Amino acid sequence: MLPVAVVEPSLEMEQRRIEQELDQILPAGDAYPSSIHRAMRYAVFAGGKRLRPILCIETGRLFGGADAALLRVAAALELIHTYLRSTTTICGAASRRAIGLLARPPRSWPAMRS
Numbered sequence: 001m002l003p004v005a006v007v008e009p010s011l012e013m014e015q016r017r018i019e020q021e022l023d024q025i026l027p028a029g030d031a032y033p034s035s036i037h038r039a040m041r042y043a044v045f046a047g048g049k050r051l052r053p054i055l056c057i058e059t060g061r062l063f064g065g066a067d068a069a070l071l072r073v074a075a076a077l078e079l080i081h082t083y084l085r086s087t088t089t090i091c092g093a094a095s096r097r098a099i100g101l102l103a104r105p106p107r108s109w110p111a112m113r114s
Helices: 004-025 034-044 051-062 067-086
Strands: none
Touching (some): 004 051
């Protein structure tokens, strides 16, 4: 078994790569329609370990997948997960892991509250 000191830097590097890929894929928060794009970015960059996309990349590497393609697929997987997580209110809660859900956006987004 690998020691945590070896695995943790690798996980952090993959997290950064995934975050960068997501940032490139998503429209800028101020791009029209900004209320939608801000909401998308709010949901995607709400934090998390990004274990799903990391596992996707590592599994793809086992089968000889190209790194750029694996990164894009992993980002797509994370976007699908975020969509499913963000569009369902869990047990009627207003937040999950102390992050507000899109079903109940912050009061600063009046256009999203209708």
